[in-house]
Amino acid sequence: MRLLKATKENVRLAAEIIKKGGLVIYPTDTVYGVGCNPFNVDSVKRVFEVKGRTGKPMPVLAYSIENAKRIAEFNDKALKIAEAFWPGPITLILPKKPNLPDIVTCNHRTVGVRVPNHEVALELMRLSVGLLIGTSANKTGGEPPKTVEEAVRQIGEKVDIVLDGGRVPLGMPSTVVDLTVETPTVVREGPVKLNSILKVLRA
Numbered sequence: 001m002r003l004l005k006a007t008k009e010n011v012r013l014a015a016e017i018i019k020k021g022g023l024v025i026y027p028t029d030t031v032y033g034v035g036c037n038p039f040n041v042d043s044v045k046r047v048f049e050v051k052g053r054t055g056k057p058m059p060v061l062a063y064s065i066e067n068a069k070r071i072a073e074f075n076d077k078a079l080k081i082a083e084a085f086w087p088g089p090i091t092l093i094l095p096k097k098p099n100l101p102d103i104v105t106c107n108h109r110t111v112g113v114r115v116p117n118h119e120v121a122l123e124l125m126r127l128s129v130g131l132l133i134g135t136s137a138n139k140t141g142g143e144p145p146k147t148v149e150e151a152v153r154q155i156g157e158k159v160d161i162v163l164d165g166g167r168v169p170l171g172m173p174s175t176v177v178d179l180t181v182e183t184p185t186v187v188r189e190g191p192v193k194l195n196s197i198l199k200v201l202r203a
Contacts, residue, residue: 001152001156001157001158001159001160001161001162002160002161002162003148003152003156003162003164004161004162004163004164005163005164006026006027006120006163006164006165008123010163011120011123011124011127011163012127013161014026014124014161014163015123015124015127015128016128017160017161018035018036018037018124018128018129018132019037019128019129021036021037021040021042021043022036022043022159022160022161023035023036023043023046023047023050023158023159023160023161024036024124024159024160024161024162024163025137025148025151025152025155025156025159025161025162025163026120026121026124026132026163026165027118027120027121027148027163027164027165027166027168028061028116028118028120028121028134028168029087029088029089029116029117029118029121029168029169029170030089030116030144030168030170030171030172030173030174030190030191031136031137031144031145031146031168031170031171031172031173032136032137032144032145032146032147032148032150032151032168033061033121033132033133033134033135033136033137034047034050034051034133034135034136034137034151034155034159035047035061035124035132035133035134035135036132036133037128037129037131037132037133038058038060038071038100038101038104038129038131038132038133039099039100039101039129039131041101041103043133044058044101044103044104044133045103047133047135048103049158050155050158050159051135051138051139051140051155052139052140053135053140055106056106056140057104057105057106057108057110057111057112058104058105058133058134058135059091059111059112059113059114059133059134059135060100060104060111060112060113060131060132060133060134061113061114061115061116061121061125061131061132061133061134062113062114062115062125062130062131062132063115063122063125063126063130063131064115064130065079065082065083065086065115067125067130067131068082068113068114068115068131070097070099070130070131071096071097071099071100071111071113071131072092072094072095072096072097072111072113073094073095073096073097074094075179077179077184077201078092078094078179080200080201080203081177081179081184081197081200081201082115084200085192085196085197085200086114086115086117087115087116087117087118087122088114088115088116088117088191088192089114089116089117089170089172089174089175089190089191089192090114090174090175090176090177090190090191090192090197091112091113091114091174091175091176091177091188092112092113092114092177092179093110093111093112093176093177093178093179093180093187094110094111094113094179094180095109095110095111095180096108096109096110096111104133110178110180112176114134114174116134118165118168118169120163120165124163136173137151137154137155138150138151138154138155139154139155142154144172144173146167146168146171147166147167147168148162148163148164148165148166170191172190172191173188173190174188174190174191174192175188175189175190175191175192175193175197176188176190177197184197184198184201
């Protein structure tokens with residue numbers, strides 16, 4: 001494991017590691033994440049192993065709405081919310097496209113996707129494959145890490161590179177909204193509140 005400051009040069013290095021199938025701990029706007037190329041099945045398996053996670057789907061981060069559309073089906077409601085809140089701390093559960101490996105979603109036909117509001121995470125995706133596994137960098141059941149030290153303490157020894165971007169701005173996981181049901185449903189409360197989402201949908 002290499003622990004490096006999240007400079008442009010080191011983010012570029014981390015992007016190359018992702019393209020080669022490696023695992024990276026990186027900062028986002030919400031918490032520190034551990035990620036890899038979501039299309040690389042062996043890499044995704046490693047993320048599950050590192051976290052000690054089974055049977056719970058992995059969310060995916062995207063560089064842009066266009067990149068999110070590569071793996072998820074957007075309806076009008078989803079586009080409205082994405083355009084209003086992305087980049088930002090809201091994950092949308094949407095129907096999954098067949099090109100995303102089933103291991104990512106544990107064979108569910110839906111995927112959680114978001115565009116984070118953090119330059120390191122965005123640059124990492126821009127320089128690699130435009131998408132990134134976006135699960136928090138903690139052991140399953142552990143506290144989602146707000147600092148690189150917290151992430152390293154939990155799973156740092158099991159990844160290839162760690163990018164230190166300082167304390168994350170929000171320090172709490174994203175709001176999760178299920179848009180595969182008739183009435184949009186908040187599955188997890190986070191920084192974006194239900195009232196704000198409903199206001200956008202009514203507009």
